[in-house]
Amino acid sequence: MTVTTTETNRQIRLKKRPVGMPAPGDFEAVASPRPAPRDGEVLRRTIYLSLDPYMRGRMSDAASYANPVNLGDVMVGHTVSQVVDSRHPNFRAGDIVTGYDGWQEYAVSDGKDLRKLDSSVPISTAIGVLGMPGMTAYVGLLDIGQPKPGETVVVSGASGAVGSIVGQLAKIKGCRAVGVAGSAEKCRHVVDELGFDACVNYKTDDLVNALRDACPKGIDVYFENVGGAVFAAVLRLLNKFARIPLCGMISEYNVTQNPGGPNLRPLLVHRAMIRGFIVSDHYDRFPAFLQEVVPLVRDGRIKYREDIVDGLDAAPWALIGLFEGRNFGKALVRVSPEDPGTG
């Protein structure tokens, strides 16, 4: 049993399982007692909480690759925190760590789930470009997509936390990078700021024709984040021996009817490959990822954009925004200030 104090720990818990799009009423904000560390434990204060599309799956009890959040439990999520009290030899007050503390202001554990951060890059990157989303881009593009110089890589969700890194890594590897995103502003950012060769606006463009124009040599790698119409259009433009890392299908996470899918005969004709992957199967590649990508981020060769909302209570609204395409960049919640002295 965890020792608690009389101080509070604001938490957001799952109250109801959503039907279709999550609604604010599916969540419940609760003032719990703040836990206190026992011998061997570490108490930390959450600074940043990452919001990610996979959270929709955890809110549902449909079969998936991970167990759902139980009703009444704190919502899960990657976090960057500061140690406020430590009775563990490896951590001391003030340390900045990343963990999986979820939607709450304070968390305590034996520290096995924590990784201390160095200070050469902003700490929020540990749950963004240098965390799970960046690692997802790295493994999916390089290990599964296996792009070769001169090939064309298309990525959907191109301005998002994963897609933005996929396209920049593709450029660094000598490929043509083409994004698909949901607004003219996002497309401009993807091309002008991130350096993609082209970006298609799936809301206004004729997808097949716009992709054909953007990919004059066809598509060799399609990094799939969204499913639906974009995927169907891409299938019509595949090159021989194309590879499709299947990372997510965000367009389908809130549907209540099975949406069917595209006809797969192009896979046969073009000897193409689709492989579904979950980044947590690939953490043996985490050291290689950090070794390659930390310097790229530090040198500004890989850029990232964050879309930060303030305060834990904004998290439900911001998560819903992910599915509505409202966010522009990596979705983060600033749960408490980096430097509590100025908060």
Added chain:
Amino acid sequence: MTVTTTETNRQIRLKKRPVGMPAPGDFEAVASPRPAPRDGEVLRRTIYLSLDPYMRGRMSDAASYANPVNLGDVMVGHTVSQVVDSRHPNFRAGDIVTGYDGWQEYAVSDGKDLRKLDSSVPISTAIGVLGMPGMTAYVGLLDIGQPKPGETVVVSGASGAVGSIVGQLAKIKGCRAVGVAGSAEKCRHVVDELGFDACVNYKTDDLVNALRDACPKGIDVYFENVGGAVFAAVLRLLNKFARIPLCGMISEYNVTQNPGGPNLRPLLVHRAMIRGFIVSDHYDRFPAFLQEVVPLVRDGRIKYREDIVDGLDAAPWALIGLFEGRNFGKALVRVSPEDPGTG
């Protein structure tokens, strides 16, 4: 220019491109002059012609992995033939060869396309279990599906030329082999004669429930020959890290409307892989295939069943039968007798 004689060479040519299911009127039988070999050439008489689902693609001018047959040209196809006249040092009259002579009684060429057959197995096997269909099963199951002992392998078109070999190879590799076929008689054959562990009749069984009963440990490899409803049912029963070699989609070859496809989210949840393949990309594996499978056929550990029609004029009807599921075993046309003295 090929020298011709006054004798005839019956041919079946493509007259019209089919709309939907091919019809007899899409073909035309023609009595051409029989070619004669010049220096360096080999004339042979067709004995067996193989009928295969890929031929539907060649009749169409839609984009595919191979060029279509031109209107007015002889239909293509794998053949077993006997040399009747040779002006080539490597061949002599009486040799039995396999080639790609198409739907005609006689063919002549420089011999580069021919392979002489040894006599340890029936000659028809060179275009069946020991030819392209058997090689397709071998490469698709072993190289792409990579079954491990104890895993469950499902194959559709289980009584057909490819599927029957897939299941038997799966058993030899220590897997549970489950077939899907289109009649009770075919299912009995698949289980009782070929030794599969179970077979589901897709025409009468509730696919998902019948497959679930036949695959109590889920599905690790699905060798896809048919597309459509069977594929959708299989997706619901995939195990983690399942592999799906996509060999063909015969249920869709004659549709006139794009049939859509199943939703692919199970690929993501189960980290599964689909890879389209065409056997002609993999002929570097042909020697390995023959080395492994010829002894298995010779020893009766791999069985095969042939569905032979007599006479070239029956070929259109028999090819249509492939798409209707009328054939039961490898579809062959006996164009002329093996021993012409008894013909």
